[in-house]
Amino acid sequence: MKRQEKWLRLWRRFSRRKTAVFGLCVVGVFIVATLLAPVIVPYGPSDRAGEPFEAPSSSHWLGTNDIGVDVFSELVYASRISLLVGLVAAGVIVLVGTTVGLIAGYFGGYVDEALMRVTDLVLILPRLPLMIVMAAYLGPSIWTIVLVYSVVGWASLARQIRAQVLSIRESSFIEASRALGAGKGQIITDHVLPNVIGIVLANGVMEIMFAILAESGLSFLGLGDPTHKSWGVMLYFAQLQGAFLRGAWWWIFPPGLCIAALACAFNFVGTALNDVLSFSEARQ
Amino acid sequence: MSGHWLIRRIATSALVLFVALAVNFAIPRLMPGSPVDLLAGGAKLSTEAREALVTRFGLDASLGEQFWRYLLGAAQGDLGLSFAYFPRPVRELVAQALPWTLLVILSSLVLQVLIGYFAGVASAWNAGSRTDTVLSTVSLVFFSTPLFWVAMVLLYVFGFQLGWLPLGGAYTIGAAYTSLFARVGDIVSHAVLPVVSLTLAQYAAYQLILRNNLIGVRKEQYVLIAEAKGLSDAKVKHKHAARNALLPVVTFLGLSFAMSVGGAVFVESVFSYPGIGKLMYDSVVSRDYPTLQGCFLVFALVVVAGNFLVDVAYRFLDPRIQYAS
Numbered sequence: 001m002k003r004q005e006k007w008l009r010l011w012r013r014f015s016r017r018k019t020a021v022f023g024l025c026v027v028g029v030f031i032v033a034t035l036l037a038p039v040i041v042p043y044g045p046s047d048r049a050g051e052p053f054e055a056p057s058s059s060h061w062l063g064t065n066d067i068g069v070d071v072f073s074e075l076v077y078a079s080r081i082s083l084l085v086g087l088v089a090a091g092v093i094v095l096v097g098t099t100v101g102l103i104a105g106y107f108g109g110y111v112d113e114a115l116m117r118v119t120d121l122v123l124i125l126p127r128l129p130l131m132i133v134m135a136a137y138l139g140p141s142i143w144t145i146v147l148v149y150s151v152v153g154w155a156s157l158a159r160q161i162r163a164q165v166l167s168i169r170e171s172s173f174i175e176a177s178r179a180l181g182a183g184k185g186q187i188i189t190d191h192v193l194p195n196v197i198g199i200v201l202a203n204g205v206m207e208i209m210f211a212i213l214a215e216s217g218l219s220f221l222g223l224g225d226p227t228h229k230s231w232g233v234m235l236y237f238a239q240l241q242g243a244f245l246r247g248a249w250w251w252i253f254p255p256g257l258c259i260a261a262l263a264c265a266f267n268f269v270g271t272a273l274n275d276v277l278s279f280s281e282a283r284q
Numbered sequence: 285m286s287g288h289w290l291i292r293r294i295a296t297s298a299l300v301l302f303v304a305l306a307v308n309f310a311i312p313r314l315m316p317g318s319p320v321d322l323l324a325g326g327a328k329l330s331t332e333a334r335e336a337l338v339t340r341f342g343l344d345a346s347l348g349e350q351f352w353r354y355l356l357g358a359a360q361g362d363l364g365l366s367f368a369y370f371p372r373p374v375r376e377l378v379a380q381a382l383p384w385t386l387l388v389i390l391s392s393l394v395l396q397v398l399i400g401y402f403a404g405v406a407s408a409w410n411a412g413s414r415t416d417t418v419l420s421t422v423s424l425v426f427f428s429t430p431l432f433w434v435a436m437v438l439l440y441v442f443g444f445q446l447g448w449l450p451l452g453g454a455y456t457i458g459a460a461y462t463s464l465f466a467r468v469g470d471i472v473s474h475a476v477l478p479v480v481s482l483t484l485a486q487y488a489a490y491q492l493i494l495r496n497n498l499i500g501v502r503k504e505q506y507v508l509i510a511e512a513k514g515l516s517d518a519k520v521k522h523k524h525a526a527r528n529a530l531l532p533v534v535t536f537l538g539l540s541f542a543m544s545v546g547g548a549v550f551v552e553s554v555f556s557y558p559g560i561g562k563l564m565y566d567s568v569v570s571r572d573y574p575t576l577q578g579c580f581l582v583f584a585l586v587v588v589a590g591n592f593l594v595d596v597a598y599r600f601l602d603p604r605i606q607y608a609s
Contacts, residue, residue, distance in 0.1 A: 121303050124591070128546030129564065129583040130307070136568050136576055137315045213430055217550065220432050221565060235433065239554070244436075244444050252440060256433030263428035 013276045023268030030262055034080050043070040045077035045229065053246045063250035065234075066241040074234060075254050081142065081230035082259065086212035089146045089153070093211070094204045097154040101161025102196070106169060106188055116162070122155040128217070135223040142225045149214045157203050164196050198277035205270035209263045216259045231255035290596070297592050304584035308577050309354050313347070363581065364574035368567065374578035377563060382582060384454050385559030388475060388551065389544045389586075392482040396540075397533065399483065400490025405526050407491065408498035420495075423488035431485035432550040438477050439554060450474050452556035478551040486543060493536055497529040504528075534598050541590030545583040 014020055033040060042059075043049040046069060054064040062071035104115040131148040138144040168174065174191055182190070218224060219232025222240075226233060234255045243251045329337070338344050345353070357363075363374035403423065407416040426434070443451045450456070454474050461467040501507060502525055510524040545561070552561035564579035566572070 121300065124300055124542065124587065125304060125307070126542045126545045126580075126583045126587050128549055129580045132549070132564060132568060133308070133311055133576055133580045136571070136573070137312060209428065213428070216430050217432060220430070221549070221553065222568060232430075235436070239436065244440055247444070249440060252433075252436055256430060256437065259433065260425070260429040263430075264425060267424060267428050 010276055014272055017272045017275075019268040020272030023265040023272070026261055026265035027269065030079055030083060030258075030265075033076055034083055037076045037080060041070075041073040041076045043073040045069070045074050047073070049073070053248050056250050062254055063248065065237070065248070065251050066243070066246075071251055071254065074229060075231070075258065078229050078231050078234055078255065079258065079262075081225075081228050082212055082215060082232070082262070085142050085145055085215045085230065086208050086262075089149045089211035089215070090204060090207040092146065092150040093153045093157060093207050094200060096150065097157030097203075098161055098196070098200050100154065100158040102165055102188055102192060104158065105162040105165025106184070106192060108169075112162070115158070119155045119158050122152060123159075125152075127152045131214070131218060132221065132223065135218060140223055140225050142228050142230075145215050145218050145224065148218070149211060153207070153210065153214070157200075157207065160199060160203060161196055164199050165192055168192055168195050198273075202270055202274040202277055205266055205273055209266035209270065212259065212263050212266070231259050289599070293592065293595060297588050300588050301584065304581060304588075305355060305358055306351075308581055309351055311577075312573065358581070363578040366567075366572055366575045368570040368572040368575065374575050377575060378560065378578050378582050381558055381560045381563045384557060385545075385548050385552070385561060386586075388478050388482065388557065388559060389541075389548055391475065392479045392486070392547075393537065393540065393544060395479065395483040396487040397490055397537065399487045400494060400533070401526070403487070404491040404494030405498065405521055408495040408502065408529075409521060411495075411499050416495075419491070423491050426484050427488040429485070431481060431547055432554055434484055435477070435481035435551050435554040438481055442477060449477055454558050474555075474557075478555045478557050481551050481554075482544065482547045485547060486540065489536060489540070490533055493532050494526070494529055497532050498525060501525050501529045531598075531602060534594065534601065538591045538594035538598075541587045541594075545586055 048068040049070045050060055050064040050068045052064060052066050052068045054060055054068070056063045060070050060072065062075065065071055065074070100115055100119070104112040104119075130152055134148040134151065135144050138147065169192070174187060177187055177191060215224070215230060216232030216235070219230050220236050220239070222236055224230060224233040224236060226237075229237075232255075235252070238248070238251045238255075243249075343350070361375050363378065365371050366374050366377055369377060403419050407419040410416050439451065442449045450473060452474075455467075455470050456474075459470060461470065504525075507520065507525045510520045515524075548559060549561035549564055551557065552559045553565040556562060560579050560582055564576060564583075567575040567579065
């Protein structure tokens with residue numbers, strides 16, 4: 001009952017922010033579009049439904065691309081890939097980052113020292129070039145993107161979780177349960193984890209934004225999966241097939257706007273969550 | 285004291301470079317399939333060609349020996365031969381491209397700090413006001429928009445539609461310049477769009493850091509005193525308050541080199557700008573693995589060097605830091 005009340009209070013504080021609610025709505029719209037793609041869209045994502053480079057019209061709302069595929073249909077189906085890769089990659093990062101942060105922060109000593117040195121190195125190496133090198137060897141696929149982004153993405157979350165764990169570790173309720181004979185594993189899952197879940201949640205939402213942006217970037221560089229078109233892959237082809245020279249703005253603008261809108265939405269939600277949760281923690 | 289610090293700082297930089305080398309060495313060898321096939325870039329090889337590759341890259345030696353040879357080679361600047369421009373050495377390609385990348389990155393960093401400074405001061409001084417909201421929202425929108433797309437839109441509007449700026453490259457190929465001035469003008473006009481795109485995508489962090497820090501500083505006694513003395517608003521802002529809120533900005537400058545080299549890959553690809561980023565993009569397309577890995581190493585070097593220089597400058601700017609260990 002008490003826990004429920006706490007969440008309700010957090011929700012009330014969260015929903016008072018206009019940007020947060022707006023962000024949540026945008027995310028909702030994209031999720032609905034993803035699920036209902038076949039219903040919304042007039043053509044298949046790779047049907048040659050018109051002539052190449054047709055300008056927007058009533059039969060092709062966003063025109064057609066270089067091979068006559070309806071851009072609007074392609075765009076809606078691409079949201080599936082972009083959203084899926086973003087969510088999966090963010091999930092992996094939250095899992096790895098939280099685990100490393102918890103272990104380093106709670107066990108301390110040599111374990112902490114070793115894990116944090118590795119974290120520092122991952123943070124200082126240039127991320128994008130490293131991802132490009134790995135992805136170039138692995139070959140284009142959506143799993144390549146998830147993998148290479150996860151390899152470089154966990155480190156900053158691990159650092160934040162560790163810092164939080166360090167401050168919790170010294171608190172009296174941990175000491176009390178240690179005195180009562182609780183084991184290390186039990187203390188981590190029962191006492192430490194519930195107290196970092198706020199940070200994990202807020203950062204997890206931000207990680208979705210970063211993952212969506214990273215996916216679009218890697219795909220734009222030609223490392224995406226040409227058989228599973230995301231927004232980034234669409235832009236890769238637009239650049240490759242000279243959409244500029246043909247003046248096909250309808251092929252260039254919409255995918256970028258979608259990436260920006262979705263990334264922005266997750267950013268709004270993540271920022272609001274962070275404020276709301278850290279505020280409530282500060283008051284306790 | 286400070287000498288000892290410098291030695292340690294050099295050692296960490298060297299360690300990071302060593303790790304970059306080790307990662308570079310390990311990646312092709314960790315991947316599924318034999319390194320020979322990867323080196324061949326998917327081409328079917330005859331038995332002789334295979335053996336030639338194995339000998340050329342020393343793949344018949346033990347891993348330890350291979351790594352040692354690799355390190356020795358890298359220390360002498362030997363990054364192998366490019367596949368795409370065979371038999372030109374990667375070192376040569378990279379050396380040609382590096383100045384252009386540095387030009388873009390460094391001019392963009394200057395702009396980022398300047399824009400971040402003025403936007404940050406303006407929003408902190410009017411915290412909670414309409415100006416603050418607008419400035420913060422704008423920077424947040426740019427922060428969430430993919431850099432390569434911003435570059436594409438700018439290229440479309442100012443290059444293709446309005447025709448104000450060149451469509452790509454770093455200079456007009458085959459141009460006969462009448463004066464040094466004309467040459468500089470040509471290079472600048474080619475650099476404008478890449479630099480502006482990179483700046484728009486990355487200035488947000490400076491604004492945010494300065495804003496948050498300045499809001500704290502504003503309530504300090506010495507700022508209140510400066511105000512009470514009747515100094516002009518601009519003088520209080522820039523001479524007394526902002527100057528003391530700048531240190532975190534300098535710290536971030538060191539970290540931002542890693543972001544900037546990533547950004548360089550995108551803007552150089554969109555504008556066909558002949559820097560390391562474009563070279564890296566091209567070598568992905570042509571499966572030119574030696575060049576690809578050479579580019580990664582140079583980027584790592586730029587990041588480490590940038591971090592190091594900013595760190596050293598920081599110590600000279602703020603003598604207090606020497607006392608804190």
